[in-house]
Amino acid sequence: MTRNQLHLALIGSGGDGVVASATMIMQTAARMGLYGIMTQSYGPQIRGGESAAYVSVSTDPIAVVGDHKDLVVCFRFSDVNPFRQEVAMAADVTLLHPKEEQADLPEVLKAKNLRRIPVPFQELLAAEGLPEIAKNVMVFGIILQALGWQKKYGEDCIKDIFSRKSDAVISANLRAFDIGYHHLKEKISLPTLSPKQVVKRELISGNELCARSAVDAGCRFFAGYPITPSSEIMETIYDLLPKVGGKLLQAEDEIAAIGMVLGASFGGVPAMTATSGPGLSLMTEMMGISSMTEIPAVIVDCQRVGPSTGIPSRAEQSDLWHALYAGHGDAPRAVLAPMDVPSCHRTMFQAFHLAETYQLPVLVLSDAIIAQSQQIIDNLETTGLPQGKRQTFQGNGGSPYLRFSLAHTNDPGWNGVSPIALPGTPGTMHTIAGIEHNEMGKISSDAKQHEIMNRKRFRKLDYLAEETASWFHIFGNPTAKHRVVAWGSVASVLERYVTTHKDMALFVPEILSPFPIAALQDFLAGARRSSIVEQNFQGQLYHYLRSLGTIDGKTEKICRSGGLAFSNDELDRLFQEGGA
Amino acid sequence: MAKIIDIIQRESCFQPGSTLCAGCMESIAFQNIGKITDNGKKTIFGLGTFCGEVSTLQFPNPVAWGRGESTPEDWTKSFGILHHVFESAPTITEAIRDTVDVLSSVGAIKSDIQTISMSGDGGALAIGLRSLLHTINRQARIVSFVLVNEVFANTGFQYSPSASLGSDTSTTPATELHPGNMQPPLDYLGLAVNAGAGLVAQVSPAFPKYFLKVVETALECKGTAVIFIPSPCITGWKFADGETVELARLSCETGFFPCFLKKKGQPAEIKFVERDAAKRPPVEHFMGPQQRFQHLVRKNKETGQFEVRPGKEAVVEEIRTWIQTKLDALYRMA
Numbered sequence A: 001m002t003r004n005q006l007h008l009a010l011i012g013s014g015g016d017g018v019v020a021s022a023t024m025i026m027q028t029a030a031r032m033g034l035y036g037i038m039t040q041s042y043g044p045q046i047r048g049g050e051s052a053a054y055v056s057v058s059t060d061p062i063a064v065v066g067d068h069k070d071l072v073v074c075f076r077f078s079d080v081n082p083f084r085q086e087v088a089m090a091a092d093v094t095l096l097h098p099k100e101e102q103a104d105l106p107e108v109l110k111a112k113n114l115r116r117i118p119v120p121f122q123e124l125l126a127a128e129g130l131p132e133i134a135k136n137v138m139v140f141g142i143i144l145q146a147l148g149w150q151k152k153y154g155e156d157c158i159k160d161i162f163s164r165k166s167d168a169v170i171s172a173n174l175r176a177f178d179i180g181y182h183h184l185k186e187k188i189s190l191p192t193l194s195p196k197q198v199v200k201r202e203l204i205s206g207n208e209l210c211a212r213s214a215v216d217a218g219c220r221f222f223a224g225y226p227i228t229p230s231s232e233i234m235e236t237i238y239d240l241l242p243k244v245g246g247k248l249l250q251a252e253d254e255i256a257a258i259g260m261v262l263g264a265s266f267g268g269v270p271a272m273t274a275t276s277g278p279g280l281s282l283m284t285e286m287m288g289i290s291s292m293t294e295i296p297a298v299i300v301d302c303q304r305v306g307p308s309t310g311i312p313s314r315a316e317q318s319d320l321w322h323a324l325y326a327g328h329g330d331a332p333r334a335v336l337a338p339m340d341v342p343s344c345h346r347t348m349f350q351a352f353h354l355a356e357t358y359q360l361p362v363l364v365l366s367d368a369i370i371a372q373s374q375q376i377i378d379n380l381e382t383t384g385l386p387q388g389k390r391q392t393f394q395g396n397g398g399s400p401y402l403r404f405s406l407a408h409t410n411d412p413g414w415n416g417v418s419p420i421a422l423p424g425t426p427g428t429m430h431t432i433a434g435i436e437h438n439e440m441g442k443i444s445s446d447a448k449q450h451e452i453m454n455r456k457r458f459r460k461l462d463y464l465a466e467e468t469a470s471w472f473h474i475f476g477n478p479t480a481k482h483r484v485v486a487w488g489s490v491a492s493v494l495e496r497y498v499t500t501h502k503d504m505a506l507f508v509p510e511i512l513s514p515f516p517i518a519a520l521q522d523f524l525a526g527a528r529r530s531s532i533v534e535q536n537f538q539g540q541l542y543h544y545l546r547s548l549g550t551i552d553g554k555t556e557k558i559c560r561s562g563g564l565a566f567s568n569d570e571l572d573r574l575f576q577e578g579g580a
Numbered sequence B: 001m002a003k004i005i006d007i008i009q010r011e012s013c014f015q016p017g018s019t020l021c022a023g024c025m026e027s028i029a030f031q032n033i034g035k036i037t038d039n040g041k042k043t044i045f046g047l048g049t050f051c052g053e054v055s056t057l058q059f060p061n062p063v064a065w066g067r068g069e070s071t072p073e074d075w076t077k078s079f080g081i082l083h084h085v086f087e088s089a090p091t092i093t094e095a096i097r098d099t100v101d102v103l104s105s106v107g108a109i110k111s112d113i114q115t116i117s118m119s120g121d122g123g124a125l126a127i128g129l130r131s132l133l134h135t136i137n138r139q140a141r142i143v144s145f146v147l148v149n150e151v152f153a154n155t156g157f158q159y160s161p162s163a164s165l166g167s168d169t170s171t172t173p174a175t176e177l178h179p180g181n182m183q184p185p186l187d188y189l190g191l192a193v194n195a196g197a198g199l200v201a202q203v204s205p206a207f208p209k210y211f212l213k214v215v216e217t218a219l220e221c222k223g224t225a226v227i228f229i230p231s232p233c234i235t236g237w238k239f240a241d242g243e244t245v246e247l248a249r250l251s252c253e254t255g256f257f258p259c260f261l262k263k264k265g266q267p268a269e270i271k272f273v274e275r276d277a278a279k280r281p282p283v284e285h286f287m288g289p290q291q292r293f294q295h296l297v298r299k300n301k302e303t304g305q306f307e308v309r310p311g312k313e314a315v316v317e318e319i320r321t322w323i324q325t326k327l328d329a330l331y332r333m334a
């Protein structure tokens, strides 16, 4: 059997350390030169509840965890139930479970050629006098042997993880690992993955990468408020900002957070915040101030199931309309979306580029899957990414400074942007106001003035749209009969799907607003069948594209609520049924 | 007021089956609150998003709060529960109170109903401070419990405005540059008192008799009663199993969380803690067993005693000063 991928699931409860063991496997894979992706699944409870970790490793880059598991470690059959909708077994799956497990095999763990390997987890630990806390390291050892990976890589990984601990801690963990590794006498019959190149790669989550790339793209101020699944952005950037002279503030709520971001940005510093649905709702009013006062701001929304508290730890694409339309008044903004972990890098550069260049709010729609997946990635290039800087006021030949200058209105090359004077620049004292204003920033209730200013603010979007017309990807054969459109983490599932469905092509926008309309029209031209696939109940992208006139009633709407990623089997079925 | 022995013997409406961490102070507090409120009256709870909500109302686990399989026959013991948004448990509970009052005044409800809000300290003191203070200012007749674990546990143990000086949290990590959180905590007791609360208390179930007495008094309060319950969080503070109650007790005795009771118009009562630092157990006793203070305090291998880490004296001194200042301010209300 030649295969280049392996799919693992670890299922347990708090205390089993499934996520820790899975992370060690990923770190080892990264050391060996393999690629991989890991997602976790858990309820809202903090400790003691069931949790699962899914790992896929591959010799080639991989962005979506595999549907059918080859190796499953289950610490208690009773823990499986919450995950029954999201794990499926390969026909010849191997199951490691506690030796003392008495319960009947749960339905989802059954498979045609199931191989069961009972492991005396507790006895192994007890025999060596190791504490419960060492269990995850021991399990890591067992899995490494099962996969036939070299022991040395595992040992290096452990030394690395515990590098700041005492020698005693390191040696106890090495012992736990050793016991695990030698428990199985040999590798179990799973395909061996040989890395194409032995090089150490990086393991990173979408949230961590968002934070890091934001700083690389020039972000120097962050204010936020914790919320699942976005909090790791704040936690990561906390470490990064002080090193580059930046600052972080944890605000008392999201309203204050975005207020701080606007204040910092007004002061001339590229600034951002990150949140999820409930927080975005609270930020909405001030997104309008950003549009109105033309203060750049980057807002990352790691979408989770909504409305209200929804399902905090699970992804959905239901904030699209919010991002596109929320707020009162005509408020220009740009909306971007990464499709997987590595693309967060490019998206954050794009976000700061657009915000700073066009002086408006830029929303980045990530989601719980992208945010919290850990992926092994190649080095990321920064050259070639857009890195526009804010146009600052450089003097005006003696005429007074006009913050919202319309001097170039009749110049067809003018993109609507007026230079910003940093506070304190001599001779540039001005007002900015959320109330409608004139060129000077003085407030005005003149209806004509309002129309003129709306034109100015939306003029920026015309030029922005021109610049971003090529911000999309096409996967598969562009002349295929069936053309599909998807965005965000759903797009990466479809990217995988089209590799095995040669009659399909996939269009993935990097920017959702302004949408690359012309490119989509080109893509759809000549299609026999077209579908919009998304993970929300109403078909938000579908209706948006219809409102833009880009698709007509013949295009299928394939959508369902979030909470669970699409699997290939489900996509087969959905495409067979055809959409609404 | 009921006799303590009678209260203890009541069946608590807070039933087993929550997914709170084993060793979480919140579940001890809820069990006690469940018994005290189970006084023949119906109770309606308005919950914000916090551990005490997320981990107690969860499907398909057996449900706590007296619902689920073990729902008592007697309707007075069953509960109305409303999980509201994160930021306004007190205001929604206030509206429930108003509704109950209107329905009572027209005779639609015959017996009195107790209205209680529950939030975490993040929910009540950061995003929800407006809600709390304005509810107090309107003298709404509710009891508002705030479970103070000094962090946003639900979202991964980030800093909350009640976080102790020097504590290591996910957003104020102890690093070479920073000794953990250095923002002095919000004076939430003072705020609640000055907003005009009918009763403000800080009590821990580690002092069970006093806890029962204060909560019973709060249920009788004619204005807003606000009760802060210091809640050692085994997962966030990282201490050993079995130390929850002991730490709660030490948190009071060392001055981190003094037991406090102030009824409107009366002098405050401060209990189980000495004003004179020399008579209090040293702060190291409370800090030592918790990993979140590990960068400041360590266990001396020879003596087995907790001691300040060399080089960290200044930070710990700042903590002592903060505690003394806080205690002096509370005593000025006594």
Ligand SMILES: Cc1ncc(C[n+]2csc(CCOP(=O)(O)OP(=O)(O)O)c2C)c(N)n1
Residues within 6 Å of the ligand: A225, A226, A227, A228, A254, A278, A279, A282, A309, B049, B050, B051, B052, B086, B087, B119, B120, B121, B122, B123, B124, B149, B151, B152, B153, B154, B155, B160
């Ligand atoms: C508007 C909004 N912002 C953020 C959140 C995310 N959130 C849910 S619970 C929580 C923290 C709760 O902290 P605390 O109130 O101290 O309770 P604990 O979790 O510590 O019990 C946060 C930030 C939310 N639900 N809604």
Ligand code: SF4
Residues within 6 Å of the ligand: A046, A047, B019, B020, B021, B023, B024, B025, B026, B051, B055, B149, B153, B154, B232, B233, B234, B235, B236
């Ligand atoms: S995380 Fe802390 S507060 Fe939350 S349930 Fe666990 S111990 Fe209690």
